[in-house]
Amino acid sequence: MTNVKELEKLRPCGRLETYSTGRHYLGYYNNVGLTATYTSPSGSSEPLETIIYGALRIVIAEHTILSAIPLDEEKSYPDVYFARLPSIDLRTCVEFRQRETKAPDNVGDDEELKNLLTEEHSRNFKDNLGTKPSWRLIVLASSGSTNTFTAAWFFHHALADGTSATLFHDTFLKVLNSPSQDPSTEPIVKFPNTPLPPFFEDQHPLPISWSFFIRTLAKIFFPSIFGKRSPTLWTGAPLPATLTNPESHFQLLDFSAETTQRLAKLARKHNTSITATLDCVFATALFAHLPADQYDQLISSNPASMRRFLKDVPDTQMTNALTTYTYTHYRHKGDQKSGLANFDWAEAQKNKDAINSTLALEGRDNPVALLRYAPNIHEYLTGHLGKARDASFQVSNIGVVKSPAEGAWKSGRMVFSQCANPVGAAVGMGVVTGGDGCASLCFYWGDRVAEEFISKVVGEVKVIIEGLVQEENATK
Incomplete structure (x- = not known):
């Protein structure tokens, strides 16, 4: 069992971040989600898991915050802090699910996606603390399909705001179209020793x-x-x-x-x-x-x-x-x-x-x-x-x-x-x-x-x- 107190301490959570850690600790608010559907006319000869794991390795390397987990959420500022996971097994935070119904080609009600949102927004990030990141990716795809899939990314709100969530998908798409950046598709990913950016209140004085x-x-x-x-x-x-x-x-x-x-x-x-x-x-x-x-x-x-x-x-x-x-x-x-x-x-x-x-x-x-x-x-x-x-x-x-x-x-x-x-x-x-x-x-x-x-x-x-x-x- 991981002793979270031995993880590298990065920095305190800011007050806005602590607002999210407080809600998460109390069970009031679990996560934010941004879902996107990806298509390619030719598909790929590689299994979908290989494609996703290869892309995520680069996404994680580019966005340091994805290595951080908030700890001591039962406390308040400045005692809540971010710690770094030394590595993660993508198999613990990426789930592949088979689509039971075809995604709407045009405008239409996607009942399966709606049910996924209901399920995932009821899940927090408290389980196995210190072994998994404070985010997860759910991949929906039809059986055998490698040219169309839906990627639903859910994350602890202390990590990022909604606008920043678009950067995850921007980077993910960029890497899908540049697979040669990292040929490795191993599910074990080591995090870089890059410092976290400052929290909001350290970047702006917020005068009153x-x-x-x-x-x-x-x-x-x-x-x-x-x-x-x-x-x-x-x-x-x-x-x-x-x-x-x-x-x-x-x-x-x-x-x-x-x-x-x-x-x-x-x-x-x-x-x-x-x-x-x-x-x-x-x-x-x-x-x-x-x-x-x-x-x-x-x-x-x-x-x-x-x-x-x-x-x-x-x-x-x-x-x-x-x-x-x-x-x-x-x-x-x-x-x-x-x-x-x-x-x-x-x-x-x-x-x-x-x-x-x-x-x-x-x-x-x-x-x-x-x-x-x-x-x-x-x-x-x-x-x-x-x-x-x-x-x-x-x-x-x-x-x-x-x-x-x-x-x-x-x-x-x-x-x-x-x-x-x-x-x-x-x-x-x-x-x-x-x-x-x-x-x-x-x-x-x-x-x-x-x-x-x-x-x-x-x-x-x-x-x-x-x-x-x-x-x-x-x-x-």
Whole structure:
């Protein structure tokens, strides 16, 4: 049995990383996932395991964080730390599974992938600690096929943020198309002795203004005055007083490359962005299926990457650097039964302005900075139990992941998924556009939100997006 205390100590986990180690330790949040389908017209004479192992050896060598595991998760900053595994056996963290159903060629419901997400997001990284990395790769392929497979990568959120997850697949695809880089396909991989990059708070000072600090304190100590909650705000059911192994549920919604492209053009035409548009679409769909006489407000709380504000961080380096922005949505006056009729492009423009205002701060007044005032991360997290949530929903968009024109292997449909955050928003939506140009929306929610309700909301999102594109076509 491995004595984890004998592993090489790399550095302390930063406060944002410790937020993830705390959630992982408590069983609140297990992992993040990014799934991609890979195809090659000619296939390979090599077994799929040989192809995957050979590629992973290079991916691991290029991304040092993949050698690190967080230890002492029961503690708080600065006592939680990353240690390096000297080597790993890929057979312990790569699983090959046979596809029972054919993956959809175009836009369609992939029930098998949805079931995989449900299963994998319920698995943490606590088993056999010190012998396996804090990530795993699940490979789905039809029997005997070496020219098409789906690679689902799941990782501890302390290792990287969602945007950095795209770097794993970028490197993986690059190596698939350059197999001569490392001819070895041995499953035992030794990790390089490369230092880890600094944590977020060491890369950015995260200054806090007095006004931001005082507003935050006022809401905490005088909630009835400065943090008064509207009775018509929907944030799902209150959190239970105790929480043990909460489950996550998923539903997938894809759009064709044509619809995706037209929606992006439509957003630009209205001086907004895809993220802001989807945020407003989600809110409109929720309002369409919430009682109008009970709820007229929603709050979205969405992550935004801070990578652009970090100095000396290469574009190819995985990191974990985030901020959040919130936006309050109000039910459309003269509310119609149709969600599409209630969608407002002016609201999407205001939403984009909120994103721009957050980014204009360049990391100042980042809520992450407030974690320095939470000496015990576990008490901070459990302190949310028995209370109402702060946010209604979350939209996390990691953008477009393109497949290079050169090379036989191409990446296609992608899915960005994560556990439902039991101390965060009631429902969430992960968004990514893969190499096939199709936008994929992954909806996730916890036990205290009804699946029937979410199914109606997802259906409404589909109707609104397709309706917006059709309306635009009709006006041409």
